[in-house]
Amino acid sequence: xxxSILSDCSSCATSRLLPLRRALHPPTPxxxxxxxxxxxxxxxxxxxxxxxxxxxRARRMAALAAAASSADPATVLAxxxxxxxxxxxxxxxxxxxxGVEIAxxxxxxxxxxGLAVILVGSRKDSQTYVRNKKRACDAVGIKSYEVNLxxxxxxxxxxxxxxxxNDDPSVHGILVQLPLPRHMNDENILNAVSIEKDxxxxxxxxxxxxxxxxxxPFFVPCTPKxxxxxLHRSGVEIKGKRAVVIGRSNIVGTPxxxxxxxxxxxxxxxxxxxxxxxxITRQADIIIAAxxxxxxxxxxxxxxxxxxxxxxxxPVDDPASPRGYRLVGDVCFEEAxxxxxxxTPVPGGVGPMTIAMLLSNTLDSAKRIxxxx
Amino acid sequence: xxxSILSDCSSCATSRLLPLRRALHPPTPxxxxxxxxxxxxxxxxxxxxxxxxxxxRARRMAALAAAASSADPATVLAxxxxxxxxxxxxxxxxxxxxGVEIAxxxxxxxxxxGLAVILVGSRKDSQTYVRNKKRACDAVGIKSYEVNLxxxxxxxxxxxxxxxxNDDPSVHGILVQLPLPRHMNDENILNAVSIEKDxxxxxxxxxxxxxxxxxxPFFVPCTPKxxxxxLHRSGVEIKGKRAVVIGRSNIVGTPxxxxxxxxxxxxxxxxxxxxxxxxITRQADIIIAAxxxxxxxxxxxxxxxxxxxxxxxxPVDDPASPRGYRLVGDVCFEEAxxxxxxxTPVPGGVGPMTIAMLLSNTLDSAKRIxxxx
Numbered sequence: 229x230x231x232s233i234l235s236d237c238s239s240c241a242t243s244r245l246l247p248l249r250r251a252l253h254p255p256t257p258x259x260x261x262x263x264x265x266x267x268x269x270x271x272x273x274x275x276x277x278x279x280x281x282x283x284x285r286a287r288r289m290a291a292l293a294a295a296a297s298s299a300d301p302a303t304v305l306a307x308x309x310x311x312x313x314x315x316x317x318x319x320x321x322x323x324x325x326x327g328v329e330i331a332x333x334x335x336x337x338x339x340x341x342g343l344a345v346i347l348v349g350s351r352k353d354s355q356t357y358v359r360n361k362k363r364a365c366d367a368v369g370i371k372s373y374e375v376n377l378x379x380x381x382x383x384x385x386x387x388x389x390x391x392x393x394n395d396d397p398s399v400h401g402i403l404v405q406l407p408l409p410r411h412m413n414d415e416n417i418l419n420a421v422s423i424e425k426d427x428x429x430x431x432x433x434x435x436x437x438x439x440x441x442x443x444x445p446f447f448v449p450c451t452p453k454x455x456x457x458x459l460h461r462s463g464v465e466i467k468g469k470r471a472v473v474i475g476r477s478n479i480v481g482t483p484x485x486x487x488x489x490x491x492x493x494x495x496x497x498x499x500x501x502x503x504x505x506x507x508i509t510r511q512a513d514i515i516i517a518a519x520x521x522x523x524x525x526x527x528x529x530x531x532x533x534x535x536x537x538x539x540x541x542x543p544v545d546d547p548a549s550p551r552g553y554r555l556v557g558d559v560c561f562e563e564a565x566x567x568x569x570x571x572t573p574v575p576g577g578v579g580p581m582t583i584a585m586l587l588s589n590t591l592d593s594a595k596r597i598x599x600x601x
Numbered sequence: 602x603x604x605s606i607l608s609d610c611s612s613c614a615t616s617r618l619l620p621l622r623r624a625l626h627p628p629t630p631x632x633x634x635x636x637x638x639x640x641x642x643x644x645x646x647x648x649x650x651x652x653x654x655x656x657x658r659a660r661r662m663a664a665l666a667a668a669a670s671s672a673d674p675a676t677v678l679a680x681x682x683x684x685x686x687x688x689x690x691x692x693x694x695x696x697x698x699x700g701v702e703i704a705x706x707x708x709x710x711x712x713x714x715g716l717a718v719i720l721v722g723s724r725k726d727s728q729t730y731v732r733n734k735k736r737a738c739d740a741v742g743i744k745s746y747e748v749n750l751x752x753x754x755x756x757x758x759x760x761x762x763x764x765x766x767n768d769d770p771s772v773h774g775i776l777v778q779l780p781l782p783r784h785m786n787d788e789n790i791l792n793a794v795s796i797e798k799d800x801x802x803x804x805x806x807x808x809x810x811x812x813x814x815x816x817x818p819f820f821v822p823c824t825p826k827x828x829x830x831x832l833h834r835s836g837v838e839i840k841g842k843r844a845v846v847i848g849r850s851n852i853v854g855t856p857x858x859x860x861x862x863x864x865x866x867x868x869x870x871x872x873x874x875x876x877x878x879x880x881i882t883r884q885a886d887i888i889i890a891a892x893x894x895x896x897x898x899x900x901x902x903x904x905x906x907x908x909x910x911x912x913x914x915x916p917v918d919d920p921a922s923p924r925g926y927r928l929v930g931d932v933c934f935e936e937a938x939x940x941x942x943x944x945t946p947v948p949g950g951v952g953p954m955t956i957a958m959l960l961s962n963t964l965d966s967a968k969r970i971x972x973x974x
Contacts, residue, residue: 436812438809438812439808440808441850441855478814494874497867
């Protein structure tokens with residue numbers, strides 16, 4: 229019976245990576261899955277004939293209870309002990325807090341934060357993200373500015389628009405939607421954004437200041453900042469804890485590791501060249517998985533009670549779904565949630581936090597520029 | 602008998618930290634030694650009545666052989682198996698290579714690299730370091746420029762001199778001798794150095810680029826670069842290996858960890874808030890110790906065969922020495938050299954590499970500015 233769950237999480241070998249992933253989390257080096265993780269001990273009483281939905285705790289618990297209606301309830305509880313970290317809820321709280329602060333600033337000094345987004349080309353997914361960001365800005369009272377350039381625009385044109393926004397006092401944050409067309413050099417373009425308006429936090433000065441003791445970045449990249457916020461708001465202690473970050477992309481893994489280190493965790497970074505990643509991961513009190521490989525982290529990789537933040541959003545084939553696929557994380561939720569102390573679901577975990585943190589960074593920028601406390 | 606060695610390495614509790622250390626390796630957060638490392642197994646045949654000298658392999662082996670003249674030779678070999686990484690020799694080789702390249706560049710395009718050093722105040726140790734740097738420059742054909750400012754100089758004055766050197770085409774590297782007087786803000790001053798001439802590699806942009814995938818810093822900080830060079834030239838494989846960096850200073854620990862990570866090691870950073878540092882360190886194939894605590898890393902912390910780079914230079918009381926103290930590393934050499942596969946001595950390990958790397962960075966800068974290959 230448990231094998232149906234195992235085979236669900238074993239689907240990484242057949243996972244279908246859709247363009248969606250690239251836009252949500254730009255390409256990270258592919259992780260080479262270890263040669264077959266050790267199988268989990270069989271769990272005789274968990275009668276899940278169909279894969280369990282990856283959903284908030286209440287529904288998952290209900291499903292588990294239904295699936296195990298003839299089972300010993302104690303076993304069912306032991307099988308689903310992790311606290312589910314509800315990213316949707318936390319992101320909503322943050323958006324509300326940002327909205328309140330924006331209203332306070334507007335009342336006090338008449339300033340409204342402004343966020344400029346530059347979109348090059350006509351990728352459907354990028355257009356969706358830009359639209360979502362605009363909506364999120366509207367909802368909290370951030371004024372958004374948008375520039376749409378054709379796919380064949382030149383690097384010079386993009387940089388010219390960035391320069392205009394750099395000089396515009398009503399713009400406090402500038403964001404270039406990634407990925408950029410292939411003929412453009414991301415580095416040249418991202419470096420053109422003034423570090424005081426780099427709300428994405430991708431500028432090397434921001435990353436350098438994040439890495440250094442006694443320095444603080446102007447902005448922390450949104451997704452890793454969201455991971456930390458989820459840990460903090462879930463009451464997970466970080467100082468003195470062992471933390472493992474899986475993946476070392478510039479956008480998530482590396483800054484997440486630097487943030488955990490700044491918060492005084494003892495950090496190890498696991499990547500595609502790591503031998504026995506499960507051995508290292510099993511020592512961690514905190515795991516941030518950001519590698520883009522569906523269900524890579526199995527239950528056997530996890531120390532009992534660990535807190536798990538799953539950044540991966542990987543579409544895998546699912547004939548039962550109307551879309552033909554469904555989204556899963558880098559962590560095998562079904563297995564991990566039985567071992568971990570706390571875990572984010574996918575979707576509904578880190579995903580909603582990224583935009584919330586972008587709003588928060590834009591507010592912070594406006595406050596800093598206008599010296600508003 | 603082994604107890605005399607143990608008590609030698611146990612002297613960290615009474616170590617006397619002289620100003621020397623501060624200048625060599627500016628203050629790093631103090632490491633709280635773990636509550637008593639596990640004692641090493643007794644080694645019945647190592648009859649070292651006096652502490653062994655911290656010296657190149659040949660002399661150490663001779664001392665060991667003499668000490669164990671009545672012992673089973675196999676045991677003696679087993680007790681001293683580490684290859685000694687001779688930093689003096691490697692630094693000499695590098696200085697020679699730099700000298701050859703400088704001569705080639707001068708012949709080809711008539712350019713001589715220039716290094717400017719700014720010294721504020723009259724600390725004896727800083728004066729000594731500046732003098733040593735000047736001598737080393739002279740020896741390889743780098744033209745050195747020096748500015749000496751009084752202790753009460755203003756930040757503005759220092760920055761004005763930096764600006765002059767930034768604009769001077771005959772200067773390819775600028776170095777501000779640390780520590781600066783207390784009334785100055787290190788960050789403001791170091792940030793004033795053009796990143797193209799920041800041969801110390803301390804600018805956040807350099808650290809950021811070091812941290813990021815697909816980016817390279819203009820310069821790598823000299824001491825961590827020296828550590829990597831020692832590993833490379835000793836034939837230590839880094840890719841896929843477990844590495845632990847002890848200490849996370851901006852000057853050594855943090856950039857060393859970033860360099861190991863760039864070289865595809867799986868890196869963990871151990872620091873003052875780490876619980877059970879010996880447990881993590883014992884998993885490492887490569888250890889870089891840069892924490893400034895005499896003899897912190899004991900034999901029991903080390904995985905057999907590991908490569909150890911000891912950055913610490915800590916003076917400890919030694920009534921037997923004419924100076925009343927002697928220098929030891931962060932690693933208990935006597936114990937570690939019996940377990941490790943390779944180890945740097947203190948002194949004579951990493952120390953000589955720092956200036957060699959400064960010369961190398963200055964040469965690289967001149968080559969880059971003049972597009973000389």
